[in-house]
Each structure stands twice: as C-alpha cells, then as structure tokens.
Ligand SMILES: CC(=O)SCCNC(=O)CCNC(=O)[C@H](O)C(C)(C)COP(=O)(O)OP(=O)(O)OC[C@H]1O[C@@H](n2cnc3c(N)ncnc32)[C@H](O)[C@@H]1OP(=O)(O)O
C-alpha cells in the first residue's frame with residue numbers, strides 16, 4: 001500500500017530508552033560514537049538522556065550537545081519542576097516532559113488525580129517554554145488511558161505552549177488497528193505534532209509505529225536493533241525501511257552504513273543479534289533452498305522482499321541439505337571451477353551427506369575444501 005510521500009521524523013531514543021534496557025550502560029565514548037553515527041545516517045532527532053539522573057548524566061548530555069551534530073537533540077524528564085531545572089543549560093533545547101495519562105498510573109503510581117495532571121501540564125510546560133525549550137509532552141501509558149482524558153491532556157499541553165505530544169504504549173499492549181484509531185482521534189483534536197513510542201512486548205512495536213505514521217503521527221521513536229526496556233522499542237532499521245517500502249514515507253535516513261552502527265550498539269549493550277532478526281540478523285539474506293537460489297540467480301526479484309543493499313548487505317547463496325544443482329554450479333563458479341548441471345546433480349547427494357554430518361557447514365571453509373575434493 002503506497003500513499004503520497006510524507007516525511008516522518010525519526011526521534012531515535014537508543015541513548016535514552018535503549019540504555020534503559022536492564023543491564024545496559026553506555027560509556028561516554030560509546031554514547032558519542034552512537035550519536036555521531038546516528039546523525040551521519042541522517043537521523044533527524046536523538047533523545048540522549050535523563051538530566052535528573054545526576055551530574056555524570058548531565059555532563060554526558062553536555063558532551064553530546066558539544067558535538068554540534070546536525071540532529072536535533074532532546075532530553076527526557078519527568079514533568080516536575082526540579083527535574084526540569086536540571087534539564088536547562090545543557091546545550092539541549094528540546095525536552096520530553098513526561099507525565100502519566102492512565103488512571104492506573106495516575107492513581108497507583110503518582111497517587112494523584114486527573115485534575116493534578118492537567119494542572120501540572122499547565123504549569124510545567126509553561127515554565128519550560130518560558131525557559132526557551134521546545135516541549136514534547138510525553139503521555140506515559142497512553143495506551144491504557146481514557147481517550148477523552150488524553151484529549152484533555154493534549155488540549156492542556158497545546159494551550160501551555162507544547163509543540164508535540166508523545167503517545168506511549170509503555171507496557172507494549174497495543175496492536176496496529178487500535179493504534180490507528182487512537183492516533184486518528186488524537187490527530188483530530190490537536191494541531192501539535194504527534195509522536196509514537198512503541199514497545200515490543202507482543203512483537204508489534206514496528207507494526208504499531210507504522211500504523212501510527214499511517215494514521216497521521218508526525219514523529220516516531222526508534223532504537224538501533226530495537227534495544228529498549230524489556231522486549232525493546234521499535235527498531236530504527238525496520239521502521240525506516242517499512243515506512244518507505246510500505247507507505248512511500250520519507251525519513252531522510254540512509255541505512256547503507258547501518259551494519260557498523262548495529263554492531264557497535266550490540267557490542268556496547270552486551271547483546272548478540274539473533275540470526276533471524278529482520279534486516280540485521282546473520283541469516284536474513286542467506287538462501288539455501290534450490291528453488292530459491294535458482295530463482296535469485298535468474299532475477300533477484302524472484303525471491304527478494306527487501307533489497308539488502310538498503311541496509312548495507314547482500315544476498316548470500318549457500319549450499320546445504322536443500323540445495324539444487326544450480327546452487328552447486330554457482331558454488332563451484334565462486335571457487336573458479338566450471339561444472340555443468342549434470343555434474344552438479346551427481347555431486348548433490350555427496351554434498352547432502354557432508355552437510356548432514358557437519359551442521360551449519362554451508363558457510364564454512366570445510367565445505368569449500370570438500371567441494372574441491374570431489
Ligand atoms: C516509561 C519510562 O521509560 S519512564 C523513564 C524511566 N527511566 C528511568 O527511570 C531511568 C532514570 N531514573 C532515575 O535515575 C531515577 O528513577 C530518578 C532520578 C528519575 C528518580 O529517582 P528517585 O527520586 O530515587 O525515585 P524512584 O526512581 O525510586 O521512584 C520514582 C519516583 O518518580 C515518580 N514519578 C514517576 N513518573 C513520574 C512523572 N512522570 N512525573 C512525576 N513523577 C514521576 C514516582 O511516583 C516516584 O516518586 P515517589 O516515590 O514520590 O512516588
């Protein structure tokens with residue numbers, strides 16, 4: 001489904017929500033390198049930390065700001081006067097002021113009332129705007145909020161001078177149709193920009209983010225490799241490719257150098273990337289099955305859903321239990337040896353026997369040696 005081209009602003013929160021993943025700590029050097037690489041890819045906004053955490057966090061925010069990257073920088077803050085004061089003077093002029101939207105959170109976390117939330121928005125947003133900040137109001141747990149109250153929050157935010165509202169599916173319980181309805185409703189009641197913040201607890205963060213964009217969200221939160229609280233956030237790479245390929249939406253993000261950043265974030269967060277993780281996993285552009293390999297050799301479009309070059313990768317054709325003769329001919333060609341299909345057909349049973357004995361042999365040099373030995 002393609003629609004007219006629109007630009008969606010990516011607000012990447014690898015350095016805030018990404019670092020909130022249990023056990024993850026980025027060093028300053030890692031933060032600087034990640035910020036530089038995100039910016040170099042063309043990511044227009046980066047959420048880079050939480051000033052209320054303390055002096056070290058604030059110094060690191062200042063150091064990232066001192067890079068003077070072309071990306072707009074935001075800090076995240078609870079909607080409290082003291083936290084807001086900590087967020088000023090760091091060289092960052094955009095802030096997400098977060099306050100809970102659901103009765104669950106308002107009553108059982110903040111121990112407050114809806115009226116208190118609205119009054120706090122009115123006071124705190126105005127203070128921030130008067131201090132020269134561009135304010136996004138983070139509606140935490142918006143997915144469990146009463147939608148009429150969310151409208152009231154949006155109205156209060158806009159009246160106080162905020163320019164954006166963030167719809168957070170904090171506990172990751174939404175699905176794309178519900179997101180579409182919720183963002184459509186918000187779009188109808190506010191002129192502010194709308195940002196989607198999704199979590200992947202049900203494996204739907206990217207789908208929900210795309211649905212939000214389709215429904216009229218102007219901004220979306222992402223993280224590199226989908227890092228983030230619990231099951232993570234919407235993956236930058238999936239969102240950028242999905243927005244363009246499915247809807248024709250532009251982001252200005254060029255992922256051809258993404259593998260280096262993906263590896264860097266994985267290493268810095270102590271993660272291993274699943275071999276089948278879309279777009280970045282080791283095996284997601286590898287092909288073994290005879291019919292697929294034959295089809296790809298004739299024309300990549302036969303079995304290519306996503307062009308791997310978009311994310312700096314290429315198809316890998318490997319031999320294995322499911323190979324056909326064309327795959328064998330191709331494998332020998334890569335070794336500089338010409339064989340015909342009849343010869344390939346004769347070799348196939350031997351190759352199958354070899355790979356049955358040596359699991360995951362297709363990528364190994366052992367297999368190449370074996371092919372030479374036949
Ligand atoms: C859904 C999200 O991702 S929100 C972002 C969450 N990120 C983080 O928590 C990481 C950084 N956090 C921290 O460094 C610390 O939690 C701090 C500095 C923010 C606060 O530390 P502490 O003052 O020691 O409080 P602690 O973390 O134990 O508890 C959180 C407090 O914030 C309050 N709070 C939570 N959200 C909000 C909010 N949006 N606005 C105002 N207060 C809030 C809680 O009610 C609780 O206060 P209480 O004990 O008076 O009820």
Ligand SMILES: O=C(O)CCC(=O)C(=O)O
Nearest residue numbers: 098138139140141168170
């Ligand atoms: O309120 C916000 O800014 C969103 C915070 C967040 O990370 C979340 O709700 O998951």
